Amino acid sequence: MASALKVNKDLVRERQKCTFDVKELTYIWEGGREFTEERQRYENIVYSVKELQDEVPELYLSHKERYESSIRKACILQRLQNEYGKKHKVLNTRTIRLVGYGAIRDISPFLLHNGMFIQTIEGQGTPEQQAEWMPKAQAMQIIGTYAQTELGHGTFLRGLETTATYDVKTEEFILNSPTLTSHKWWPGGLGTTVNHCIVAAQLYINGKKHGIHLFMVQIRDLETHMPLPGINVGEIGPKLGFQTANNGFLGFKNVRIPRKNMLMKNNQVLNDGTYVKGMNEKLTYGTMVLVRVSIVSDAANVIARAATIAVRYAAVRHQSQLKANEPEVQILDYLTQQHKLFIAIATSHAFSTTYGWLYKAYLQVVEDLGKGKQDHLPELHALSCCLKATCSRDSAAIVEQCRLACGGHGYMASSSLPIVYGLATASVTYEGEHTVLLLQTARYLMKAWQMALQGKVLAPSVSYLVDSLKSNKQSWQNTPEFIVKGFQHVAAGKIKDAFHAIQKHVKAGKDYEDAWNLASVQLIKASEAHSRAILCDVFWRGTIIKSSTASPGVAAVLDHLVQLYIVYWALETVGDLLLYSNITKEDIAVLKVKYEELLALIRPNAVGLVDAFDIRDEVLNSTLGSYDGRVYERLMEEAMKSPLNQEPVNQSFHKYLKPFMKRAKL
Numbered sequence: 001m002a003s004a005l006k007v008n009k010d011l012v013r014e015r016q017k018c019t020f021d022v023k024e025l026t027y028i029w030e031g032g033r034e035f036t037e038e039r040q041r042y043e044n045i046v047y048s049v050k051e052l053q054d055e056v057p058e059l060y061l062s063h064k065e066r067y068e069s070s071i072r073k074a075c076i077l078q079r080l081q082n083e084y085g086k087k088h089k090v091l092n093t094r095t096i097r098l099v100g101y102g103a104i105r106d107i108s109p110f111l112l113h114n115g116m117f118i119q120t121i122e123g124q125g126t127p128e129q130q131a132e133w134m135p136k137a138q139a140m141q142i143i144g145t146y147a148q149t150e151l152g153h154g155t156f157l158r159g160l161e162t163t164a165t166y167d168v169k170t171e172e173f174i175l176n177s178p179t180l181t182s183h184k185w186w187p188g189g190l191g192t193t194v195n196h197c198i199v200a201a202q203l204y205i206n207g208k209k210h211g212i213h214l215f216m217v218q219i220r221d222l223e224t225h226m227p228l229p230g231i232n233v234g235e236i237g238p239k240l241g242f243q244t245a246n247n248g249f250l251g252f253k254n255v256r257i258p259r260k261n262m263l264m265k266n267n268q269v270l271n272d273g274t275y276v277k278g279m280n281e282k283l284t285y286g287t288m289v290l291v292r293v294s295i296v297s298d299a300a301n302v303i304a305r306a307a308t309i310a311v312r313y314a315a316v317r318h319q320s321q322l323k324a325n326e327p328e329v330q331i332l333d334y335l336t337q338q339h340k341l342f343i344a345i346a347t348s349h350a351f352s353t354t355y356g357w358l359y360k361a362y363l364q365v366v367e368d369l370g371k372g373k374q375d376h377l378p379e380l381h382a383l384s385c386c387l388k389a390t391c392s393r394d395s396a397a398i399v400e401q402c403r404l405a406c407g408g409h410g411y412m413a414s415s416s417l418p419i420v421y422g423l424a425t426a427s428v429t430y431e432g433e434h435t436v437l438l439l440q441t442a443r444y445l446m447k448a449w450q451m452a453l454q455g456k457v458l459a460p461s462v463s464y465l466v467d468s469l470k471s472n473k474q475s476w477q478n479t480p481e482f483i484v485k486g487f488q489h490v491a492a493g494k495i496k497d498a499f500h501a502i503q504k505h506v507k508a509g510k511d512y513e514d515a516w517n518l519a520s521v522q523l524i525k526a527s528e529a530h531s532r533a534i535l536c537d538v539f540w541r542g543t544i545i546k547s548s549t550a551s552p553g554v555a556a557v558l559d560h561l562v563q564l565y566i567v568y569w570a571l572e573t574v575g576d577l578l579l580y581s582n583i584t585k586e587d588i589a590v591l592k593v594k595y596e597e598l599l600a601l602i603r604p605n606a607v608g609l610v611d612a613f614d615i616r617d618e619v620l621n622s623t624l625g626s627y628d629g630r631v632y633e634r635l636m637e638e639a640m641k642s643p644l645n646q647e648p649v650n651q652s653f654h655k656y657l658k659p660f661m662k663r664a665k666l
């Protein structure tokens with residue numbers, strides 16, 4: 001991993017101080033040695049391909065050139081991925097995504113093909129539909145996206161306006177975009193890349209509306225790539241980030257598709273137009289649940305990238321003196337810097353542990369649904385909504401914190417922190433807007449509270465509500481287990497308050513919906529508190545399990561990280577703990593000291609901890625964060641690549657500046 005050039009001496013010293021086995025922690029962080037080894041094997045293949053290396057940094061290319069370059073690289077990557085799959089085993093999507101960042105700096109125009117199109121065929125198609133489309137999609141003979149959001153509606157899916165009207169005579173659906181606002185808007189790859197879409201549309205049969213269903217629609221000719229008749233398709237233009245995702249718009253005018261192109265695993269339309277309702281209409285939203293679960297893992301990964309850059313830079317960077325006549329200190333030695341950065345490392349571990357737990361729950365629900373059982377679906381929906389919302393929001397905040405922690409150089413595009421922020425902040429909105437998803441969970445929490453009051457049995461993730469109804473006379477203890485209980489008391493207290501706020505408004509004569517809106521600030525706070533209680537609980541319990549088989553060195557750092565995460569959030573939400581738990585001022589004073597002790601314990605291992613994320617230089621692509629710490633040399637080398645530095649005098653001097661200066665003299 002180390003560059004052939006000399007490694008910065010501060011980083012060498014930091015690595016010598018490390019007290020644990022970095023490789024062992026990498027395996028734990030990544031979910032097992034086999035995943036790490038597979039990723040590394042694939043990385044070695046991908047990064048040896050010369051055509052994937054940039055001659056000119058992407059940011060100097062035009063919008064069009066960047067797209068074309070990303071398509072070129074995406075095709076190479078896809079070929080490598082398919083070859084790898086045939087030779088070894090099919091790569092998991094996390095590996096594909098992580099390794100892909102080392103080639104396509106931003107988002108692959110195939111992201112939606114690999115991340116939602118294929119998954120929707122798999123999850124929503126009948127066995128016959130899967131047999132027809134899966135091999136073609138996997139071989140990229142057809143390239144697709146997930147086209148749901150419209151200009152007028154992203155959140156409120158029942159409000160989507162695209163129509164799919166069944167024609168019994170021809171046994172076809174006719175797709176239309178009746179208004180400007182009904183045009184699809186946002187789907188990745190839609191602009192100029194894909195030739196197929198899974199389209200979400202309102203189903204009409206004999207004038208009767210049956211709600212949102214998914215349809216496989218070919219939009220471009222496979223040979224010429226020209227849009228097919230009735231298709232109005234294009235790209236939506238530059239955004240804050242996601243520049244190479246090729247997000248697009250799409251309108252339909254009387255586009256006919258065969259009946260068998262409706263994805264019919266759940267609901268069906270028979271030849272004669274009979275509508276057969278499936279087990280649960282919300283199963284149509286299944287791909288979104290899977291992607292919301294994956295976003296928890298994505299959040300862990302973007303934080304790991306930002307933390308690696310910022311911690312290595314903080315070890316290399318010296319600024320200011322702590323004491324007069326002494327050398328300038330490594331900025332990593334400032335406690336405030338540790339306060340900004342160590343929570344990033346801990347959060348990445350918290351999210352990766354939570355992802356493992358949530359994905360297991362997801363797989364269980366999928367298995368149950370296969371047997372016709374849907375008891376745990378509402379709990380999974382509630383968990384995936386609030387954890388997606390909280391983890392994506394935290395990731396954006398933490399990446400920005402890491403960027404700010406790098407001072408001025410963090411603002412350089414060559415640090416890669418701006419592009420990582422662009423990725424993180426997008427995830428707060430896509431796949432269900434933050435507030436909207438918190439409110440979905442709040443809906444579940446209100447029902448759970450009602451059930452707790454009625455003495456009913458609750459799902460495991462909300463069973464703490466039952467305990468909170470008992471009087472809490474136990475005095476506070478500053479142990480992780482007890483602090484986690486404290487978070488549960490906070491969540492229960494906020495859930496109860498929101499519940500009462502709704503009741504109060506209803507009693508005052510408001511409709512339930514208006515009462516809901518009036519209580520909605522409290523509802524999202526309740527949902528956030530629930531997420532935090534889950535994250536801390538799962539991270540704590542998960543770490544105990546991981547530590548039980550780890551070496552003493554690794555077990556110790558895992559313990560420091562989980563404690564740091566829990567104590568950090570206790571101090572961040574100290575007002576809530578004072579309101580809803582038995583914590584005292586004296587306990588808080590002890591926690592503050594504990595927090596500072598944890599920062600000191602983590603300090604010698606800081607660089608080792610980010611090395612354990614094992615993110616290659618190709619992926620980091622950062623002047624500030626490379627393994628060898630050649631920060632200043634790289635900043636200058638990258639600056640020299642600017643097209644403005646390729647000539648001593650730019651033509652604008654003669655064209656504008658010189659005449660302007662001359663006039664100014666008169």
Ligand SMILES: CCCCCCCCCCCCCCCCCC(=O)SCCNC(=O)CCNC(=O)[C@H](O)C(C)(C)COP(=O)(O)OP(=O)(O)OC[C@H]1O[C@@H](n2cnc3c(N)ncnc32)[C@H](O)[C@@H]1OP(=O)(O)O
Binds near residue numbers: 097116157188295381
């Ligand atoms: C080369 C690259 C390699 C690639 C590898 C990639 C791998 C990683 C993948 C990452 C990909 C990331 C890129 C993604 C890009 C973004 C894609 C998008 O944004 S796509 C667009 C994303 N767009 C969005 O996310 C849109 C957000 N909006 C929505 O999801 C919905 O409109 C809604 C949920 C807000 C409301 O729905 P509505 O129909 O109005 O429902 P009501 O409110 O009336 O509730 C009724 C009842 O239903 C219940 N229920 C609801 N949902 C579910 C569910 N899923 N399940 C179960 N239940 C559910 C609910 O609890 C309630 O129950 P109850 O209380 O009655 O018992």
Ligand SMILES: Cc1cc2nc3c(=O)[nH]c(=O)nc-3n(C[C@H](O)[C@H](O)[C@H](O)COP(=O)(O)OP(=O)(O)OC[C@H]3O[C@@H](n4cnc5c(N)ncnc54)[C@H](O)[C@@H]3O)c2cc1C
Binds near residue numbers: 148153186187188
């Ligand atoms: C980078 C990126 C990639 C995307 N990729 C895709 C894709 O591939 N395919 C696809 O189909 N879509 C895609 N999307 C669209 C994305 O899923 C939607 O933008 C997202 O679901 C939010 O919906 P919206 O834009 O309608 O926001 P809105 O719902 O209009 O949100 C605007 C504001 O209104 C508030 N609001 C809305 N409803 C409520 C409510 N009920 N209660 C309280 N507040 C409310 C929100 O909290 C927010 O503050 C992408 C979006 C982005 C940014």
